[in-house]
Amino acid sequence: MSGPESFIQIRGVSRHFGNLRAVDDLSFDIGAGEFFSLLGPSGCGKTTLLRLLAGFEMPDAGEIFIDGQPQSQLPPNRRPTNMVFQSYAIFPHLDVKQNIAYGLRNQGLSKPQIAAAVKEALALIKLPGHGDRRTNQLSGGQRQRVALARALVCRPKVLLLDEPLGALDKQLREEMQLELRQLQRSVGITFVFVTHDQEEALTMSDRIAVMSRGKVLQIDSAERLYEAPNCREVAGFIGSMNFIDGMLREIAGDVGVVDVGPLGLLRVKLDGAAGLPPGPVTVAVRPEKLTLSDQPSTDPVDNNLCGRLTTRAYLGDRNHYYVEVDGREKPLAVAAQNPRRHEGLGNPAGATVWISWPADAAVLLTA
DSSP states (O other): OOOSSEEEEEEEEEEEETTEEEEEEEEEEEETTOEEEEEOSTTSSHHHHHHHHHTSSOOSEEEEEETTEEOTTSOGGGSSEEEEOTTOOOOTTSBHHHHHHGGGGGGTOOHHHHHHHHHHHHHHTTOTTOTTSBGGGSOHHHHHHHHHHHHHTTOOSEEEEESTTTTSOHHHHHHHHHHHHHHHHHHOOEEEEEESOHHHHHHHOSEEEEEETTEEEEEEOHHHHHHSOSSHHHHHHSSOOEEEEEEEEEEETTEEEEEOGGGOEEEEEOSSOTTOOSEEEEEEEOGGGOEEESSOOOOTTEEEEEEEEEEEEEOSSEEEEEEEOTTOSSOEEEEEEOOSTTOSOOOOTTOEEEEEEEGGGEEEEEO
C-alpha cells in the first residue's frame, strides 16, 4: 500500500524470535512528511517494526529503504532517524539546554552554532527561558518536550516515537497530542508513531496501520478505518462496535439484504462490494449510529429491532444503553449524546424499546 511521495519503503520485512513471528513479511510505504501511526495491541509487532526502522533490530528477511537508500547494513547512528522513547531517556545530571545539545556535540558544530540551534529548539517546543533548568524541575509534559527537542535538533529525516505520551495523565496526554501534531506540521518531517491507544492514533495521524500478530490488517486514514474497516478484527479494535452475524441473501442495487435469523432481515448499503456472493456475513454498526426510541422508525429505509432496556451507563457527555434482543446472547450497545442537562431516556430497566438505524450506517464484513 503506497502513500503519496513515498519516502519509507518496507519490502518483505520479517523479524522472528524463535517461533514468534514478531514482524511477518510486511510490505508498505510511508509518505514524505506524513504522520504515520502503527496501532495495535501489545505483542502485535509495532514496536519491533519501529526498532527495525531505527536499526536496533536487524530483519531476518527483506529490506527497509529511507529516501531511496537501503538501511539494513547501517547501524543506528548512521541512519537518518532519531527516536523518542516512552521513558523520555533524558539525562538527569544535565540541564535542559545540555540535554538538547547532546546529539549536536558529535556533529562538529561550533559553540555559537550549538547555542543557536538549542535556542531555536526551545522556541519550537514552547519552552523559551527554560534552558538552565534541571530536568527534575520540569513537569512530565515539559520533560517530554525536551526529549522531542533533543531528537529534532539533529534534523533527522524520520522521527520515530515509541508510545511517547504513555506516561502522561489523560488531560496532559490530550494536550500533548495536539502539540505533537502541530510540531510535526511545523517541522515537516516524517513521523512514525507507535501506540496502542486508538483515540491517540485517530487524533494525530494522516494514516494508520492496524497491526495484529506481526501482520498489517489495514492501512488507511482515521476516518476510513473507523467508518469502513476491512475486517472484524479492525472493526472491533477501533472504537466500539456491535456485530450481528447473518447470511447475505441478495443484493438489490447497492443494498445487501441480510437474514439474521430470529431478528429478521437487515439492509446494509454496500461499500464497493456489489459483487459479493451470498453467504455468511457480519453486520457491524457503531453504537452512536443507533437511535433508541419508544417506537420503531417509520422511515422505510431504516432497520428496526425491538428489545428490552437492561442497563444505562451515564458518562457525562453521553449515555450508553444496553438492550437485550431476542435471538442474541450479547446485548446491543447504543450511545446517545447529552446535549442538555438531565438528558436521557426515561424508560426504566426492563422497558420495551426500539433500536433503529439507516442502511448506510452499518458495514458489511465477510469472513
